[in-house]
Amino acid sequence: MSGVTFRFEGQSITASEGSSIGAALWAAGVRQLRSSRVLGRPRGIYCGIGQCYDCVVHVNDGPLVRACITTVTDGDVVTSG
């Protein structure tokens, strides 16, 4: 399977094609995807199926998307939600 490379908060991550952003980051050992809005608590993937919105991130400066159900594209620049 061919690979894709993207960046998360400056870190270069390699993933398999078709992987979700969330799965790729989890496989790379990244657990915290953002800090919560009010209390600033660390948050990451929770439900894994697009229900909880706890894993939201920005892709290429776009609007927030759910990392667990968003497929990563080669060259994506992903930043904390």
Place this chain on the structure above:
Amino acid sequence: MSAALAAADRGLAVTLIDNSPLLGGQIWRGTNPEPVRALGRHERVVVEVSTSVIRADARDGEGALLIVRGPAGVRVIDAPALLLATGASELSLPFPGWDLPGVVTPGAAQALLKAHGVRIGARVVVAGTGPFLWPVASGLASAGVRIVALVEAAPVRAGAAVAAGLAGHPALAAQAARYLGAVARARIPVLSGRVVVAAHGEDRVESVVVARSDGSGRREIAVDAACVGWGFVPAVEIARGLGCREVAHPVRPISTVAVDAAQRTSVPGVLAAGEITGIGGAVKAAAEGTIAGAVAAGAEPPRRVVTVRRRAARSAAAFDRAYPIPAGWLDGLEPATVVCRCEDVTWQQVTDVIADGIADVRAIKGQVRCGMGWCQGRICGPALQLATAARAGRPVDAVGDLATRPFAIAPTVGELADLGAFRPR
């Protein structure tokens, strides 16, 4: 899928809409090739994956008007008959540390593994209640994850009650035996009558505390991930938007869509099958779908399938009784425990409002924003309902819920404009 095949086999033109990229739902995830192939080659079935229903309204006469979003944008479907099989999501209950990265639902661990081949951790606790924990724990173990404990809130005797309920249902009994055999073969320690009462860690989970449900016998276990789930919540929002009559569960914070023996809801031309009519698993769902598909086509449902449905419903009732939500779950909450993850609403804020005499979850939402964030109460709503009922001393179905959502998924303003919902003057 069963409904689409049953209806198309009897001459109806069927459009099958699935919000995921693969047919088969959260459990199968495209791993059941036979019905997928049958649907693919059926000339009267159009399959639309990665397509979501934004909302549905009852149509004049029978059926429904659906607003859907697919890869090609949004559009309206005029359906003279509609079958809803919207499934369920997991029930979460808050506990101190449950929002730490690395604490996930069992379904999340399974989704990461099945869809992406990614292991949730190396040393993992699977906890909560109910039969779904078995395939998750054994599936992770066979992928090389060390399951340090399967923590089941129900006492050991729950197994015997379930075994009795499975008598007369050989297929489901065999499935249960297979999962339990896999748990035993993987040498997963099963801690019955116990719950995860806390998760500890700095910016990710490093350990969980396991205790009896009365809080005694506390023991800390080092983990790098914890999967905690308490059963399922039927996804009723589309049915509710249509005005389908629902039945509240007497003790769980869920409601199901009421159907008659032909799977018809209270709205003409709208049928329902699967988890939304009662949590019961794939066998029950497929049987209900086959019945609904036949009924939609004006045919008699196959008698054999009616028998399967009856047995599956009886087994589901046995599971429902054997794996209740433990009464003491609230006792472990601390004032600073986050209840609503989206809006960071704490248990203190919630109890303050309830102490003011407010025993309605929608009023609590209005006061402290619990359930008002991105997920629209999908995660905290059922827990808030349970907690409010317990604190206010009222029945669980007497405090309202947060499951009313005018849009099942959020449309963009641009999508509404594309539909002509906004007409500039």
